[in-house]
Amino acid sequence: MEDEALFSVISKCFAPLGETDWNELTERTLWTDFIDSACGASQDERALGPEVRCDGGGGEGRLTLFRKHRRVTEIETLCVPPTYAERRTFFARHFTGGLPESALPIESLYTEWSDAPGSCFGRQRGLYLGDSATYMRELVERMGLRVPDGYSACPDHLALELDLVAVMLRNGIRTEAHRFIAERFRWLPDYRVRLIGIQDDARFYIALIDLLICIQVREDRRMRTKTVAERNVSACQREETSCQRRQ
Numbered sequence: 001m002e003d004e005a006l007f008s009v010i011s012k013c014f015a016p017l018g019e020t021d022w023n024e025l026t027e028r029t030l031w032t033d034f035i036d037s038a039c040g041a042s043q044d045e046r047a048l049g050p051e052v053r054c055d056g057g058g059g060e061g062r063l064t065l066f067r068k069h070r071r072v073t074e075i076e077t078l079c080v081p082p083t084y085a086e087r088r089t090f091f092a093r094h095f096t097g098g099l100p101e102s103a104l105p106i107e108s109l110y111t112e113w114s115d116a117p118g119s120c121f122g123r124q125r126g127l128y129l130g131d132s133a134t135y136m137r138e139l140v141e142r143m144g145l146r147v148p149d150g151y152s153a154c155p156d157h158l159a160l161e162l163d164l165v166a167v168m169l170r171n172g173i174r175t176e177a178h179r180f181i182a183e184r185f186r187w188l189p190d191y192r193v194r195l196i197g198i199q200d201d202a203r204f205y206i207a208l209i210d211l212l213i214c215i216q217v218r219e220d221r222r223m224r225t226k227t228v229a230e231r232n233v234s235a236c237q238r239e240e241t242s243c244q245r246r247q
Contacts, residue, residue, distance in 0.1 A: 001036065012159070014158045101198050107136075140164065183220075
């Protein structure tokens with residue numbers, strides 16, 4: 001499974017789907033390919049810190065996200081996706097706004113509003129249409145795309161962010177896609193805390209978020225390494241130019 005397909009699958013896990021579409025997505029062959037791809041995408045054991053181990057499982061194509069304080073590894077949930085009925089119930093309880101147990105995967109709800117001049121809200125959290133929503137809407141429009149009607153109030157919904165990554169990768173805009181992953185998914189640890197706090201079994205979605213955090217940390221590390229390397233090259237070039245002038 002290509003990288004764009006990996007992000008597309010995760011996107012659909014957080015998006016509303018009908019029964020036929022969900023059953024097709026979780027069909028055994030496709031889902032096995034997804035698990036294999038997820039395993040390859042999370043090979044860096046350091047990405048989630050010392051409490052998490054990402055392991056291929058002896059070539060079985062399984063992603064292991066193991067936390068010491070849990071008896072059941074999250075891979076067992078990730079490898080066996082919920083049925084459509086289970087998913088529909090979870091969505092109704094937790095991916096619907098305005099309910100006590102809502103845990104909507106929308107970036108604005110987990111990041112602070114800007115305190116820039118003209119902002120009437122200041123440094124508040126937990127509100128729709130924050131800075132990330134404005135950014136996403138503008139980015140989508142710059143790419144010649146349109147925010148779907150169902151996401152007009154939340155263009156920074158995780159499903160849409162992931163789908164945009166898939167679109168960028170599919171169209172060869174890889175550098176921008178990797179930068180987007182590194183920069184835009186920093187809110188996911190806070191969202192993970194919210195999923196842990198709900199009164200329900202959210203292990204499947206927590207496992208998906210752990211996978212994304214793993215990928216985000218890896219991409220962030222790569223971006224930082226690249227920046228340092230570019231600075232070193234620039235410094236060497238400046239020194240070379242200076243030496244040539246002195247000669």
